[in-house]
Amino acid sequence: xxxxxxxxxxxLGVPRAxxxxxxxxxxxIGAPFDGGTTHRPGTRFGPMAIRQACYLPQDGSRPSLxxxxxxxxxxxxxxxxxxxxxxxxxxxxxxxxxxxxxAAASAGAIPVVLGGDHTIALPDVTGVSRVHGAGRVSVVHxxxxxxxxxxxxxxxxxxxxxxxxxxESGAARGDRFLQIxxxxxxxxxxxxxxxxxxxxxSYEMSEIVARGLDECLTxxxxxxxxxxDGVFLSVDVDVVDPxxxxxxxxxxxxxxxxxxxxxxxxxxxxxxxxxxxxxxEVSPPYDHADVTAFLGNRVVLEALSAVARRRxxxxxxxxxxxxxxx
Numbered sequence: 001x002x003x004x005x006x007x008x009x010x011x012l013g014v015p016r017a018x019x020x021x022x023x024x025x026x027x028x029i030g031a032p033f034d035g036g037t038t039h040r041p042g043t044r045f046g047p048m049a050i051r052q053a054c055y056l057p058q059d060g061s062r063p064s065l066x067x068x069x070x071x072x073x074x075x076x077x078x079x080x081x082x083x084x085x086x087x088x089x090x091x092x093x094x095x096x097x098x099x100x101x102x103a104a105a106s107a108g109a110i111p112v113v114l115g116g117d118h119t120i121a122l123p124d125v126t127g128v129s130r131v132h133g134a135g136r137v138s139v140v141h142x143x144x145x146x147x148x149x150x151x152x153x154x155x156x157x158x159x160x161x162x163x164x165x166x167x168e169s170g171a172a173r174g175d176r177f178l179q180i181x182x183x184x185x186x187x188x189x190x191x192x193x194x195x196x197x198x199x200x201x202s203y204e205m206s207e208i209v210a211r212g213l214d215e216c217l218t219x220x221x222x223x224x225x226x227x228x229d230g231v232f233l234s235v236d237v238d239v240v241d242p243x244x245x246x247x248x249x250x251x252x253x254x255x256x257x258x259x260x261x262x263x264x265x266x267x268x269x270x271x272x273x274x275x276x277x278x279x280x281e282v283s284p285p286y287d288h289a290d291v292t293a294f295l296g297n298r299v300v301l302e303a304l305s306a307v308a309r310r311r312x313x314x315x316x317x318x319x320x321x322x323x324x325x326x
Contacts, residue, residue: 247287
């Protein structure tokens, strides 16, 4: 698959791969789709921005100071390029993305999908669940918005509806769906009632502030691994306060800091059996100095580094000084 937008580059210089013959631990897949956007567009340019957002050489190496691993070398990470999509046909785009994710997951790799708007979570989680079993993959979802709407603008599909469609289809279970960072003024009571009836667990920012993010994550993780075989991690960059991540389509003030998100993603991938991931809603036209694209890039790197450290099998202590070894 070749890139639709911009130069044909890979994520930080990792090797190019064909989804028809995957032999890797991790496959990067670009999903340049923003046909489900209801406010500011531009996330179709997100995958290429995330791939390139780094001041270091694009040489396929990124040693983590914190974790003591080089994920791009300790893991076999490849980039399959961008899925060829037509943003005017949302149902066809969903099918194509699902098949790409399924191809990577069925080859035993962790698919890491670069969005694109959050519509793509529907095919991303579905593609992984086809491999691991319907309802056997829990979802840990970082977002300002619940994305559990029903019909919007006459369509069942869009970036405000993927989580409802996943639960309705049976690909994911409502009682194993953990949402972190919700806030603001949507959704309304009828959608919240629907969520409650499916036993979803949503951690609104007021609860996170009152209890502490670490305590909320510990509770969420216990639910995520109960009676499930894997975890899908879905990260919408608008979970972060727009003062730190302005390049997104539906900014909502009052979110997590970038440090909190990176620490949370690290914990997820250190402590949970992550079998798939997406990073969505990076919209370069609304970014300033590429700060949101840099965040998206570092979310992926933090996740991969934690996966590499988890596979190494030894304990990690963040309290130890850097040069003493962790």
